[in-house]
Amino acid sequence: MSHLLQLDAFWRYDFLGRALLAACLMGLGCGLLSPLIVLRRLSFSADGLAHASLGGLALGIVLLNTGLTPTLGGYLVSFVFTCLVAVAIAFFSGGNRLQSDTAVGACYVAAFALGVLLLSMHQGFSAHLDQFLFGSILAVEPLECGLLAALAGAVALFCFLQWRWLGQWTFDEELARASGVPASALRYGLIVLIAATVILSVKVVGVLLVTSMLILPGAIGTLSARRLSAIVACSVGAALGSCLLGIVASNASNIPPGPAMVLVAFGAFVTAYWLRSRRDRRAHRAPQSSPS
Amino acid sequence: MSNASDGISPRCAARWGETELLVMHRPDCPLLIVEKLTLDLSGRRILEDLNLAVQRGEFLGLIGPNGGGKTSLLRVLLGLLPPTAGKVRWAHAPGVSSRIGYVPQRAEADKNYPLAAREIVKQGVPGAWPLWGARRREAGRRADELLASVGLAEQARTPFVWLSGGQQRRLLLARALMSQPQALLLDEPTAGVDAQGQEQVCGILRELSRQGIAVILVSHDIPLITAHADRIACLSVRLHWHGAAQALDSRTVNALYRCELDRYQLFSQREPDHVQPHACNSPHP
Numbered sequence: 001m002s003h004l005l006q007l008d009a010f011w012r013y014d015f016l017g018r019a020l021l022a023a024c025l026m027g028l029g030c031g032l033l034s035p036l037i038v039l040r041r042l043s044f045s046a047d048g049l050a051h052a053s054l055g056g057l058a059l060g061i062v063l064l065n066t067g068l069t070p071t072l073g074g075y076l077v078s079f080v081f082t083c084l085v086a087v088a089i090a091f092f093s094g095g096n097r098l099q100s101d102t103a104v105g106a107c108y109v110a111a112f113a114l115g116v117l118l119l120s121m122h123q124g125f126s127a128h129l130d131q132f133l134f135g136s137i138l139a140v141e142p143l144e145c146g147l148l149a150a151l152a153g154a155v156a157l158f159c160f161l162q163w164r165w166l167g168q169w170t171f172d173e174e175l176a177r178a179s180g181v182p183a184s185a186l187r188y189g190l191i192v193l194i195a196a197t198v199i200l201s202v203k204v205v206g207v208l209l210v211t212s213m214l215i216l217p218g219a220i221g222t223l224s225a226r227r228l229s230a231i232v233a234c235s236v237g238a239a240l241g242s243c244l245l246g247i248v249a250s251n252a253s254n255i256p257p258g259p260a261m262v263l264v265a266f267g268a269f270v271t272a273y274w275l276r277s278r279r280d281r282r283a284h285r286a287p288q289s290s291p292s
Numbered sequence: 293m294s295n296a297s298d299g300i301s302p303r304c305a306a307r308w309g310e311t312e313l314l315v316m317h318r319p320d321c322p323l324l325i326v327e328k329l330t331l332d333l334s335g336r337r338i339l340e341d342l343n344l345a346v347q348r349g350e351f352l353g354l355i356g357p358n359g360g361g362k363t364s365l366l367r368v369l370l371g372l373l374p375p376t377a378g379k380v381r382w383a384h385a386p387g388v389s390s391r392i393g394y395v396p397q398r399a400e401a402d403k404n405y406p407l408a409a410r411e412i413v414k415q416g417v418p419g420a421w422p423l424w425g426a427r428r429r430e431a432g433r434r435a436d437e438l439l440a441s442v443g444l445a446e447q448a449r450t451p452f453v454w455l456s457g458g459q460q461r462r463l464l465l466a467r468a469l470m471s472q473p474q475a476l477l478l479d480e481p482t483a484g485v486d487a488q489g490q491e492q493v494c495g496i497l498r499e500l501s502r503q504g505i506a507v508i509l510v511s512h513d514i515p516l517i518t519a520h521a522d523r524i525a526c527l528s529v530r531l532h533w534h535g536a537a538q539a540l541d542s543r544t545v546n547a548l549y550r551c552e553l554d555r556y557q558l559f560s561q562r563e564p565d566h567v568q569p570h571a572c573n574s575p576h577p
Contacts, residue, residue, distance in 0.1 A: 041402065165420040171412060171452075172400040175464075178370040179394070179418070179471070226408040226451060229422075 006252050015138055016251065022140040023243035023261065025148035026204045026213065029155045029197050031239030034218030035231050036159075036190055039170035044101050047211040048089065048108035049082055049191070050198040054115035054132055054207045056081030057199070062118050072143060075199055082195040085111050135206035135258040137247070147200050155193055159232070162186060167228045205258040213239060216265040223272040238268050321383060323348045323475060323506045324369070329378035331364055338364045340530050342378070346508060348474070351501040353521030353537065354510045357549055360528040362510040363397070366477045369508070370394055382475075391418060393468030393476040397483070399460060403453050409463055410435050410448040416470025431470075438466035443492055458485035462493060475506040482513055494520045514545060 010016045037046050056078030057070055064073045085107050092103035119129060168176040169186050177183045201210040221235035246261025322345040329342040339361045346352055354362050367373045369380055370392060413435040423431050439445050442462040447455060455463060461481045468476060482490045497507050498520055511517050517524060518537050525534035526548045533544050
């Protein structure tokens with residue numbers, strides 16, 4: 001079995017080991033953030049920030065003139081740019097003039113277009129655009145592994161320190177504020193962590209596919225459990241499992257790792273949905289559980 | 293029309309907030325003082341020159357027409373809206389919970405929110421860090437007690453969104469009580485609740501009031517409020533009237549709602565033993 005899956009390759013080749021580590025670290029971060037995104041209905045905002053990060057990465061490449069491979073400076077420029085897009089979304093959706101999803105749609109398309117425009121100014125643009133859109137996990141370097149580890153630690157710390165406040169905030173923002181929960185700080189904290197996650201996940205799954213890793217694990221968790229701790233545990237398990245299975249399948253079958261991870265996660269999501277439907281049908285048949 | 297400052301000694305009011313010890317040792321000091329409160333939202337006057345005082349253990353009913361500013365007043369009292377002018381002062385006594393419980397009209401959670409009823413009640417425990425060991429077990433035990441007290445023990449594992457509107461409001465009441473608040477603010481908690489549920493909720497509120505928790509209840513259900521509240525405040529941007537529940541007459545209510553309302557219907561719930569089922573229904577002026 002091990003021979004068939006070519007697991008020994010992950011220990012033999014450094015680049016494969018780094019790819020596996022990067023995928024797991026990304027899975028941990030996405031698995032922790034995803035339930036909050038799903039429960040707070042921020043899926044479209046997360047998608048928008050993922051697309052907007054392309055504009056930031058391109059801006060970093062142009063400003064720092066580093067070629068088509070992002071550096072630490074490039075990641076920082078992209079992070080600031082993505083946060084500015086989030087501020088722009090908050091500005092346009094404030095004041096009761098626009099719905100937030102309209103503001104997200106307007107801003108992320110503009111940022112994405114800026115990214116494509118800036119990248120097109122570089123030679124070899126079309127050959128390298130794919131690596132931004134769909135990732136190039138085998139090209140992950142130790143710097144990116146380190147940054148992903150720091151990010152996973154920051155996300156875990158954020159979730160631990162704000163655990164019960166996050167639970168209240170996902171249920172009802174105004175009720176949480178009335179109970180003394182700093183809802184605005186939690187929202188901004190979550191947005192900053194999402195921005196950092198999408199930027200650092202560009203090499204692992206790309207800006208188009210990272211959205212799925214921010215939504216599917218949380219959706220699996222919310223379909224599978226009724227307690228926040230269990231939801232987050234399911235989400236982290238689903239994200240890590242999808243990343244591991246996806247990258248092993250990719251290595252064994254010579255298929256692109258990013259899409260493989262996403263499709264594994266989607267398979268788990270469909271299974272979780274089917275199991276939930278079955279449980280709900282049973283619960284509704286029981287007189288105690290049905291809504292009166 | 294009564295003066296809202298009645299019952300507050302000038303010395304007590306003057307020294308309010310200067311020292312917590314003074315507040316604690318003066319039981320006649322109100323828990324809440326609202327002074328000349330004015331609130332404007334989007335250029336519209338919502339509340340104007342409002343003066344109000346609430347004592348510990350007092351049950352205050354807040355009535356008034358739609359758009360009269362009742363919910364906005366609760367939001368100002370909770371610190372969710374900053375007043376345009378005036379002051380809101382809560383007493384904070386050492387060793388006594390300074391928390392304010394809040395039961396909104398409805399929860400914002402969408403129809404797919406997965407958490408079970410018991411988990412929602414446990415969210416009422418103040419603090420940010422996870423609960424471990426004995427504190428976690430204690431929170432679970434208290435959540436079960438509160439669920440039983442609002443008649444939802446059997447629904448503990450049911451997702452919140454599967455509960456009916458009335459059950460959800462009772463659950464939110466249980467959630468608010470998890471923090472052992474010194475005051476409880478409720479925004480139409482009996483709307484959509486059946487007669488038995490209304491009596492149950494009001495019975496709980498009366499008991500809380502007896503335990504020293506101040507209760508501020510917003511409702512359109514005037515018979516219910518007159519039956520259970522100690523005092524009633526009639527609010528329509530300005531405070532039109534406030535005083536003892538027994539002193540509220542149909543003329544005042546008619547003027548407030550600009551409608552006719554039978555005085556018998558107003559006070560038909562005064563004696564809990566003679567509650568008429570129809571009297572629990574809102575008069576919908």
